[in-house]
Amino acid sequence: MGLAVVAVLVIWKGSEYFERAARRLSKYYGLPVAVHGAIVVAVGSSFPEFSSVVISTVFHGEFSLGVGAIVGSAIFNLLVIPAFSALASEELEATRDIVHKDAQFYVISVLVLFIVFIRTHLEHTDREAYGFLLLLYALFLLWMVLESVGLVETVRGI
DSSP: OHHHHHHHHHHHHHHHHHHHHHHHHHHHHTOOHHHIIIIIIHHHHTHHHHHHHHHHHHHHOOSHHHHHHHHHHHHIIIIIHHHHHHHHOSSOOOOHHHHHHHHHHHHHHHHHHHHHHHHHHHHSOOHHHHHHHHHHHHHHHHHHHHHHTTHHHHHHHO
16 A cells, blocks of 8 residues: 555656656747647656556567557546546536547547557568558647648638
């Protein structure tokens, strides 16, 4: 029980340092709020899941443990955090579009991930499929950047 309390305190304090550093980094580079959230904060907050995949694969030879943590965490981040944020704030204007855009990319990503798992299971290794996962993430980042500077809305209006 004491270890759990210490771990929570370390994570809490570490998250304060992370939040400050992420804010400074985004301010230094002039990143819009949407890009700050989708890139800087998302990558940093996903590091524990990333670490669990690496550790479980390297030390235990078990890849699925980390994948379960990542998918579960993403569902929590996509659904629970916006819901509690909207309930806790009277000033926050929550619209369907906030979750809808991220949910589309998430569903596509999970489907592609399952396809990669199936191909990997059948063929044992598939570096092109893993590269495609990175490409999909790059497209998501590009979409966020274009949306933050207004280019997505301009294209939709054409």
